[in-house]
Amino acid sequence: MSASPQPIPCFRSRPSIRLLLLLALLATAVAGCLTPVRVVPTPTPWPTPVPSERNRYTVTRGAIEDRFQLIAEVAPLRWEPLAFAVDGKLGAVLVSEGEQAEEGQILAELIMPDLLEQLEQARLDLSRAESVLWVYENELSFDLERAQLEVRRVELLLEHARNDGDASQVALREVELELAQLNLREVESRVDPSLVQSVARANLSVVALERQVEERRIRAPFSGQVVAVGIGLNSMRGPLEPPQRRADVPAFSPFMVIVEPQPVELIVSSQSARASELSVGLEVTAIHRWAQDEPFPVQVSQLPTISSGDRFTPGFPGSIHLAVEGETPPLVAGEFVNIEVVAAVREDTLLLPDAAVRRFGGRTFVVVQDGDRQRRIDIRTGLESQGMVEVLEGLEEGDVIVGR
Numbered sequence: 001m002s003a004s005p006q007p008i009p010c011f012r013s014r015p016s017i018r019l020l021l022l023l024a025l026l027a028t029a030v031a032g033c034l035t036p037v038r039v040v041p042t043p044t045p046w047p048t049p050v051p052s053e054r055n056r057y058t059v060t061r062g063a064i065e066d067r068f069q070l071i072a073e074v075a076p077l078r079w080e081p082l083a084f085a086v087d088g089k090l091g092a093v094l095v096s097e098g099e100q101a102e103e104g105q106i107l108a109e110l111i112m113p114d115l116l117e118q119l120e121q122a123r124l125d126l127s128r129a130e131s132v133l134w135v136y137e138n139e140l141s142f143d144l145e146r147a148q149l150e151v152r153r154v155e156l157l158l159e160h161a162r163n164d165g166d167a168s169q170v171a172l173r174e175v176e177l178e179l180a181q182l183n184l185r186e187v188e189s190r191v192d193p194s195l196v197q198s199v200a201r202a203n204l205s206v207v208a209l210e211r212q213v214e215e216r217r218i219r220a221p222f223s224g225q226v227v228a229v230g231i232g233l234n235s236m237r238g239p240l241e242p243p244q245r246r247a248d249v250p251a252f253s254p255f256m257v258i259v260e261p262q263p264v265e266l267i268v269s270s271q272s273a274r275a276s277e278l279s280v281g282l283e284v285t286a287i288h289r290w291a292q293d294e295p296f297p298v299q300v301s302q303l304p305t306i307s308s309g310d311r312f313t314p315g316f317p318g319s320i321h322l323a324v325e326g327e328t329p330p331l332v333a334g335e336f337v338n339i340e341v342v343a344a345v346r347e348d349t350l351l352l353p354d355a356a357v358r359r360f361g362g363r364t365f366v367v368v369q370d371g372d373r374q375r376r377i378d379i380r381t382g383l384e385s386q387g388m389v390e391v392l393e394g395l396e397e398g399d400v401i402v403g404r
Contacts, residue, residue: 055403056369057356059395064351066343066383068274072266072286072322074335078222081233081254084110085215090231090247095256097229101220107256108229110216110249119209126202133195140190147184154180220258227333228257264331266322268339270304277343278303278320286322287338291329298322298339346383350391356401357381357389366395367402374402 088110095107158173231243233254249255266286268275278284282300302321322339324331331337357379358365365378379394395401 055355057353057401057403059391059397059399059401060351061348061397062351063345063347064349064383064385064388064390065345066385068341068343070268070272070275070339070341072268072337072339074264074331074333074337075267075316076224076259076261076333077263077265079224079227079257079259080221082107082218082221082256082258083252083254084218084249085251086110087251088112088216088249090243090245090249092245093229093243095226095229096242097226099226101224101226101258103220103223105220107218107220107226107258109218111246112213112216115209115212115216119206119213122202122205122209126199126206129195129198129202133199136192136195140187143187143190144184147180147187151177151180151184218256222258222260224258224260225333226256227259229255231255233257259333261333263324264333265301265324266298266337266339267316267319268322270318270320274341274343275320278341282341284322284342285340286324286328287340288329288331288335289337294329295340296324296326296328298324344383346390349382350395350397351388352391352395352401353403354384354387354389355403358404368395369400369402 091109091111093108095101095105101107154173154177158170158177161169161173229242231247231249231253233256243249243255268278270276278300280300280303283297284300285295286298287295299322300320301323304318304320352366356366358367363378364381365376367374368377377394380392382390382392384390
């Protein structure tokens, strides 16, 4: 028998692979250790800047004013929002924004064809009743005049009979006079109350219908300019789109605003910066943008009022009002003017340029140059205006300050 073949030994056994991986990792680590270390050079220090004479300031004495400016709008002093008295659908708008209107002029009305027809019929009924009453009263007037003349005629005949001394004629004329007077009283009492009542009823119907029609109309309460037209106005400025015919219009909701061009006042938004510093009676200066060389005084007359909800409240409740008196440049509603306010004035006080004052970490301080040394001093400041700062505490006149 021949011998069975023997297996060929495998040199890449599992322990050999682990050995190779370990040698590779060891070689990598050694190579990393041989890499030269990079040394970061030491930075060259910058020289400390020495303040120049231009950055040094001296505390002086002088005057300083706290001034600030606001923007005001020219507004009419007399103006009124107009509304329909009942709900309805919009009919005719007879004026546009910017047009002039005369007192009593119809500006807009709701759709009301049936009501207008009823009013026309009521007026015809009233005219008919008045005509019947007029004819009756005219006939009565003639009868009354004839009866009065008859009484007068008989009185003359009676007087003539008495002068003649004819007793029978006197008695006859006295009877005729009594009959004439009786006829006169009868004519005077001949009044038909039903005709008067018919006229009264017809007149009441006309008045009631006219009132209903007027509730659906807007008339100008005074001569002025229409400045806003729209459904649900909440200010003096109208919506972007004009109202459409047959649109629903709620009752007592401002639909138009009419203003009287003169007199005018100025209004300032209460949200403007420093507007809260204004007080009633304070006199300030107004400067028109087109007449800057003609400043004129105005006076704060009213502060903002408290309003609730979104209802239209006349008089700019959220604004500060300034009264305009005396000679002024031409002022047109809607224009803007600058308001200059002098909030405070300090005379003979210590002053320092703002560039010399430092603020950091809640502190306000300066760097004082004291010979060759510099030292920090906390100060208390006051007014600031046009690059100057009032110093209330911490410095004296003549101190030299190193600026920023």
